[in-house]
Amino acid sequence: xxxxxxxxxxxxxxxxxxxxxxxxxxxxxxxxxxxxxxxxxxxxxxxxxxxxxxxxxxxxxxxxxxxxxxxxxxxxxxxxxxxxxxxxxxxxxxxxxxxxxxxxxxxxxxxxxxxxxxxxxxxxxxxxxxxxxxxxxxxxxxxxxxxxxxxxxxxxx
Amino acid sequence: xxxxxxxxxxxxxxxxxxxxxxxxxxxxxxxxxxxxxxxxxxxxxxxxxxxxxxxxxxxxxxxxxxxxxxxxxxxxxxxxxxxxxxxxxxxxxxxxxxxxxxxxxxxxxxxxxxxxxxxxxxxxxxxxxxxxxxxxxxxxx
Numbered sequence: 001x002x003x004x005x006x007x008x009x010x011x012x013x014x015x016x017x018x019x020x021x022x023x024x025x026x027x028x029x030x031x032x033x034x035x036x037x038x039x040x041x042x043x044x045x046x047x048x049x050x051x052x053x054x055x056x057x058x059x060x061x062x063x064x065x066x067x068x069x070x071x072x073x074x075x076x077x078x079x080x081x082x083x084x085x086x087x088x089x090x091x092x093x094x095x096x097x098x099x100x101x102x103x104x105x106x107x108x109x110x111x112x113x114x115x116x117x118x119x120x121x122x123x124x125x126x127x128x129x130x131x132x133x134x135x136x137x138x139x140x141x142x143x144x145x146x147x148x149x150x151x152x153x154x155x156x157x
Numbered sequence: 158x159x160x161x162x163x164x165x166x167x168x169x170x171x172x173x174x175x176x177x178x179x180x181x182x183x184x185x186x187x188x189x190x191x192x193x194x195x196x197x198x199x200x201x202x203x204x205x206x207x208x209x210x211x212x213x214x215x216x217x218x219x220x221x222x223x224x225x226x227x228x229x230x231x232x233x234x235x236x237x238x239x240x241x242x243x244x245x246x247x248x249x250x251x252x253x254x255x256x257x258x259x260x261x262x263x264x265x266x267x268x269x270x271x272x273x274x275x276x277x278x279x280x281x282x283x284x285x286x287x288x289x290x291x292x293x294x295x296x297x298x
Contacts, residue, residue: 113278114199114226114240121244150226153199154238 007045014041104152106133117150181211182262183296184272187254190279193287194250198257199240199278200291204264205271210237212261219248221257238277245282259296269295 015038022029101108106116106123120141123129129141135148188198204210210232215222220243231237239258243250264270272293279289 114197118197118242154226154240156228
């Protein structure tokens, strides 16, 4: 045995409510008026069910699908904010790819001092200095680069 | 009695005049690397208020004869950072106390000005840190 259609049940309920209201007011309302109201209600339900057929809803998250545009926009804004926060304050990698150290920090001990100049002087003698230690951008490691590092080491803040 | 008072007043005035007079002084800076060969040093020197650094000269060891590196902006100021390194090519590196530089100071007064020294770096040629000592003395003419 199949259960009656919920829309029909609602319409029946509406009809009963209209009749009850008429009885309570003790005034005559022509049945044609009730029929007109019921007809409008039926038309409304049909239009609503048609709309639901066109726009499928999820059983679990019906509101998620209905408001997908807002959700998509919110997610995009969230991604942008997280990206900005993640990249904020990060050092730009100098030439050679070392991200944490200053270009003058030749021995990579986290501070620029006279030992960096001495280390570069020794590297320059041995011709084994990588291009990333080129301080003045002339594509060669020589005394000028060493002097620049020494000057940076003794510079007053 | 009058003569004694006059002499006392004259001496007092001379003293006051000398205290307010600008003086120039050369001080030698020595580093004792305690037996290790000194190849590089970096020192921060701060003078008492009123002391100005007006010149920096090299030392007497062949490897430190050139004036050390310093910021020219530090001249006429009370704080100076100096640094130098050697490669050991011209002479063996010093292992005993050696004069690494001479500083020229300008100040007012008759006393020897206080200089605070902070040895930031002292190292051998292979960048091994040395527990060295600094000594600052007035240069005898």
